[in-house]
Amino acid sequence: MAIRDLFSKRTGAKEEKSFPAGMMLKCPGCRKIYVAKEVEQNAKVCPHCQHHLKMTAYERVDIFLDEGTFESFDNHLKTTNPLGFPSYVEKVEVDKQKTGLNEAVLTGRGLLKGQPVVVAIMDSHFRMGSMGSVVGEKITRAIERATIEGVPFIIFTASGGARMQEGVLSLMQMAKTSIALKRHSEAGLLYISILTHPTTGGVSASFASIGDYNIAEPQALIGFAGRRVIEQTVREKLPDDFQTAEFLLEHGQLDAIFHRHEMRDKVATIVKLHTEGGFLNV
Ligand SMILES: [Zn+2]
Known part of the structure; x- marks a missing residue:
């Protein structure tokens, strides 16, 4: 095609x-x-x-999964305002209308070249892809479904990090998602993290970086703190390509960088390699 x-x-x-x-x-x-x-x-x-x-979550579904096979999960979950942050609910509502999503991640199951997978796709058009309670809950539920169904879990990350309007409840999602992934791993199942531009803060410091495979798109910005904060802290000028996917690959923090046009084929091959006897069929 x-x-x-x-x-x-x-x-x-x-x-x-x-x-x-x-x-x-x-x-x-x-x-x-x-x-x-x-x-x-x-x-x-x-x-x-x-x-x-940048892509929307639905655009990513269209180019990554087999046509017509995607079935979404947990679109009913609603963001609340636990800290009473001014105008937070209104801002979330605007982004819901803009993106057609209930939160900054779309989760569901589908087929990848005929192979069943569960996916989570973050969308930076929704509150900069930041992770609050609902994003963490949707991702955790998706991982748990993948574990129960015995299929690989694949995530596309794109995030400004933990969402400040939900304070510590956002930070707790880092531990919750990571624990679910540990259980998925203990069940002998595959987890592939695909980091897209930008993947930063609490998302880069939790599930985005602990895939069995950590893959990125070219030139994606990936990091924890911002460049200026680090430069002021360490009092050193950082290299121009610092926090790019290419820099991280060179320093052993990524396994591969795949062009978007080849992502579907390459990831499908990895999934096939990890199915029983799959290496004989690749
Ligand atoms: Zn250009």
Whole structure:
């Protein structure tokens, strides 16, 4: 299937999430100006410099899973405002309308080249992909379903980190998700973490970094604290490519970087390698 065809088969994403006809877009990588549809039809990769633009969770489902196989989980969970943070609920409501999601992660089951998997896909268009109670709960429930069903769990991360409006309840999600992953691992099951731009803060410091495979998209920003904070703390100038996927791969913190166009094929091969006798079929 041509990449340009991938986006014509949307799985429930609202139509307004695609670019309006004729809208122009400047690539953040090379500054070249495109008709936005041209980039969208290339899986949101700049045809000139290969810069990977941000995707919505539904767009990711469309290019990653077998067509029509995705079934979402836990869309009924509602974000509350436990600390009484001013205008928090209203802001969440705006992002719900904007993205068609109930929170900053979409979870569900589907087939990856015929193989059953459970996926969680974070969406940075929703409160910068930050992790509050509902994001942590959705991810944990998805992991637990994968464990019960005996299938691999795959996550695409994109996050500004733990959500400050829920304070310590957000931080607790780091431990909760990590414990669920430990149980998944103890059941002998596969976990693949795919880090996309940007993956930072409490998400990078918990489930994003503890995959059996930690894979990233090219040039993704991955880190815990921001560059300026670190420079001020260690009183040193950091290298230009610090916190890029390429830097992390070079320093042994990632297993691979896959171009978005090859992500589905490569991850499907990894999953197949980990099924019983699968290495004989790859
Ligand atoms: Zn470009």
